[in-house]
Amino acid sequence: MSNMDSVRVRVFSLNCWGIRYLSKYCPQRYAMIGEMLYKEQHDIVLLQEVWSEKDYLFLKKKLASCHPHSHYFRSGVIGSGLAIFSKHRIRDTFLYRYSLNGYPYMAHHGDWFGGKAVGMAILNLGSLTANVYVTHLHAEYSREKDSYLPHRVVQAWELQQFIRHTSAGADVVIVGGDLNMHPQDLGNRLLRAYTGLQDSYLETAKFDGCENGMTLIADNPFISKKELVPFEKGIRIDYILFKGSSKADVHCDSMSTTKGSVPNHPFPYSDHEALTAELRLEPHTPAETGSDRKLKNKDSTTGKLAELVDIVTEARTEVKVGLHCAERMRYTAARTGVMGLALLFLELVIAAVPYLALGAEQPFPRTSFYLLAVLCFAILLTTSMLYIFYTMELKSLQGAEDQMRLGIGSLQEKLKGFCLAQLHNPSGRPPEVQEPSAFEPEE
Amino acid sequence: MSNMDSVRVRVFSLNCWGIRYLSKYCPQRYAMIGEMLYKEQHDIVLLQEVWSEKDYLFLKKKLASCHPHSHYFRSGVIGSGLAIFSKHRIRDTFLYRYSLNGYPYMAHHGDWFGGKAVGMAILNLGSLTANVYVTHLHAEYSREKDSYLPHRVVQAWELQQFIRHTSAGADVVIVGGDLNMHPQDLGNRLLRAYTGLQDSYLETAKFDGCENGMTLIADNPFISKKELVPFEKGIRIDYILFKGSSKADVHCDSMSTTKGSVPNHPFPYSDHEALTAELRLEPHTPAETGSDRKLKNKDSTTGKLAELVDIVTEARTEVKVGLHCAERMRYTAARTGVMGLALLFLELVIAAVPYLALGAEQPFPRTSFYLLAVLCFAILLTTSMLYIFYTMELKSLQGAEDQMRLGIGSLQEKLKGFCLAQLHNPSGRPPEVQEPSAFEPEE
Numbered sequence A, B: 001m002s003n004m005d006s007v008r009v010r011v012f013s014l015n016c017w018g019i020r021y022l023s024k025y026c027p028q029r030y031a032m033i034g035e036m037l038y039k040e041q042h043d044i045v046l047l048q049e050v051w052s053e054k055d056y057l058f059l060k061k062k063l064a065s066c067h068p069h070s071h072y073f074r075s076g077v078i079g080s081g082l083a084i085f086s087k088h089r090i091r092d093t094f095l096y097r098y099s100l101n102g103y104p105y106m107a108h109h110g111d112w113f114g115g116k117a118v119g120m121a122i123l124n125l126g127s128l129t130a131n132v133y134v135t136h137l138h139a140e141y142s143r144e145k146d147s148y149l150p151h152r153v154v155q156a157w158e159l160q161q162f163i164r165h166t167s168a169g170a171d172v173v174i175v176g177g178d179l180n181m182h183p184q185d186l187g188n189r190l191l192r193a194y195t196g197l198q199d200s201y202l203e204t205a206k207f208d209g210c211e212n213g214m215t216l217i218a219d220n221p222f223i224s225k226k227e228l229v230p231f232e233k234g235i236r237i238d239y240i241l242f243k244g245s246s247k248a249d250v251h252c253d254s255m256s257t258t259k260g261s262v263p264n265h266p267f268p269y270s271d272h273e274a275l276t277a278e279l280r281l282e283p284h285t286p287a288e289t290g291s292d293r294k295l296k297n298k299d300s301t302t303g304k305l306a307e308l309v310d311i312v313t314e315a316r317t318e319v320k321v322g323l324h325c326a327e328r329m330r331y332t333a334a335r336t337g338v339m340g341l342a343l344l345f346l347e348l349v350i351a352a353v354p355y356l357a358l359g360a361e362q363p364f365p366r367t368s369f370y371l372l373a374v375l376c377f378a379i380l381l382t383t384s385m386l387y388i389f390y391t392m393e394l395k396s397l398q399g400a401e402d403q404m405r406l407g408i409g410s411l412q413e414k415l416k417g418f419c420l421a422q423l424h425n426p427s428g429r430p431p432e433v434q435e436p437s438a439f440e441p442e443e
Helices: A026-040 A053-062 A149-166 A186-195 A291-296 A298-356 A366-424 B026-040 B053-062 B149-166 B186-195 B291-296 B298-356 B366-424
Strands: A007-015 A044-048 A069-073 A082-086 A090-097 A117-125 A128-136 A172-178 A238-243 A248-257 A275-283 B007-015 B044-048 B069-073 B082-086 B090-097 B117-125 B128-136 B172-178 B238-243 B248-257 B275-283
Touching (some): A007 A026, A007 A238, A044 A172, A053 A069, A053 A082, A069 A117, A082 A117, A082 A128, A090 B149, A090 B366, A117 A149, A128 A149, A149 A298, A149 B090, A149 B149, A172 A275, A186 A238, A238 A248, A366 B069, A366 B366, B007 B026, B007 B172, B026 B053, B044 B128, B044 B172, B053 B069, B053 B082, B069 B090, B069 B117, B082 B117, B082 B128, B090 B149, B117 B149, B128 B149, B149 B186, B149 B366, B172 B275, B186 B238, B186 B298, B298 B366
Parallel strands (some): A007 A044, A128 A172, B007 B044
Antiparallel strands (some): A007 A275, A044 A082, A069 A082, A090 A117, A248 A275, B007 B275, B044 B082, B069 B082, B117 B128, B172 B238
16 A cells, blocks of 8 residues: 555435426436536436436436446336545446345335436545445335335445445445435444444534434425424435444544525526535555554453444344235235135135036126136236235345344444453453454444 | 465255145155254355255254355345355345246246356455355246247346356356256356356365266156156256455365255255355465466457357347247237227227217127227237336346347457457467456456
């Protein structure tokens, strides 16, 4: 590492609300977004809900000179909606599709068709390797009765897994996107506690933007105030998160959000507010993160581990609730299917009786016969598809639950090691703990 | 790293062919497998096609004392079929589901329902961190007319991405499973060249097993010889691959396969042969992998990079073929759907004419009318589902193609850096190349 100068990186994140023909003023807003991005020249631009590839290509053309590197992440039926534009060369990309993402029959919520995912791009910032992630989790349509909560918790679980497991080689980690979670929501705590990611809004030295860093605000003309209840003023659900490593520290020097309107324009960029964070990366030699630092942090590490165990346990409970729900739904689908089958069987028997008793007149009006048969087949088809779908949902939930159980076990094992070491050797590092990467903030 | 002694690890891999009620002698074979694993006490056991959780639980119980740590990877409708048993504590697990995996309507091939995936488990082997992967790719049903080739190439692409991006923190990488690819098949070359993984059959000091390391052999009574044509004796499609790091070298001391029969038993463990590799891990301090090694390997690195560019280009061509196919299929689905719609419309018009011309007699026999309407609706439903499915397939193929293009660009950039450096500074390491992790064998 020859270059030890600090590197300044401006990161931008926006949920573009880009549903062609459905989102209001879509082309005009993309023109505004393109104009603004061209003027602002951020280092890294993370966009969500760019549902149409044409809009991505429009931005790509517009930003060709200032952001020559870009990637559009594809998945699902419509796409993932995720895009990244960068001043710096994108060396590699990778996409992880969440295993759960709502229900296809909830077409009015549309999330299933979007194929929600997390996209990763690896790029060089000065002498440092940065892993940049952009994601968009399942929306919350009702805070009181959030039937998608288990799905979102599993998405947050998979997000932290993906970031943790893919960022071991990174000097800097940057995550941006619409998490659809409030700052203290379970999934958000899970993500931050497991990965050690820091929230730029909480860490920034300087802030300019909406009250409490809100990104979905009542003052935005595209927002219906009814949807925000009980949070009259708005909520904070979009984030830029970051993390350093043994090779670099990351600081957030300033952060800003848009405030529901754009000067000289009749409407804002989107229904979400845009986020900009100015990060300062300070490369250092690994030696600087010596035992001094580690010792200082040992007590807080133990505390953090214990907290993490609690959070994962809470997440596991939530996933179990989802499991019960999915089991019940699958049972209902199976029962309805069996009823459809019974009805079909009954109909055939009734129709067959006069046929067998040769010459007897058919008691069934032909039209009703056909209609009933069609109904039975429709029931059978629908319920078998639902059965398959719920089975897949169950497998994913069970998988997440298994992994969480294993995760809790590993964390507890580690905690035990730390506590024992502190008892026997209060000034040194526990020799029996050889699992640094399971909990990265400590590294 | 205090312990510098070498570590011996015995790795086992078997495709168990565990389709309950369909695979022959399933319970008996699981009993045999459990017995053998209990006796052999491998360090790591990687199983594929354990389709039923009951069978996994049977093995878990049987192996509780010798393999206290295990994980069953769930995905798709039936499951991923992947399981891992370990003597060593499993610290963490992660599952990646391949974005493409055959077609749901090819139910007789069944791959789609299996939810093919790659599972990862992180464990400690002595002082070393090992990332262990188990996977099973889409089957090849016909070598001449392999319509699943693009799917398998994309799976191999995603497999190498997953391994490469998640193993940066690992000291040792071990991969086992049924790749459904011959040693020189495109996907296999892609996987090995990009990740630097070594094939234990090719690297082993000692081998005992079937000719040419074959794992699907004509001598196995469960194999129909017709399926193997034109490879009368058999093929090699199951593998144990491995890779060291700057912290450890890995050597394969011996390797063996079963030979189509089991002494004292009337039939073998499975239709595939089982693989066992004895690996020796030699931990060393990173200093030992100094500039000497790197210099020695520079020429071969340039050659390998050039070869890798060729392989990725070949893979990209294959994905493009798949793209054209999927586009054609989607077009056919759309056209059929439009025809169904037109037919429905025509029928309604014919039915409506006498209705509008009041009193005129209905020319349509009622039964045919209903049957035709049902047919039209069935066509519409089927074609729209197919359209959605092919759209998803297209997105995945396009996504892989994009990533491959980007990958080729990065590799070429790197190759250029190497060549320039060799021209100007034939004895040193190129200073302008700062992208070591994009191509790991060189590290």
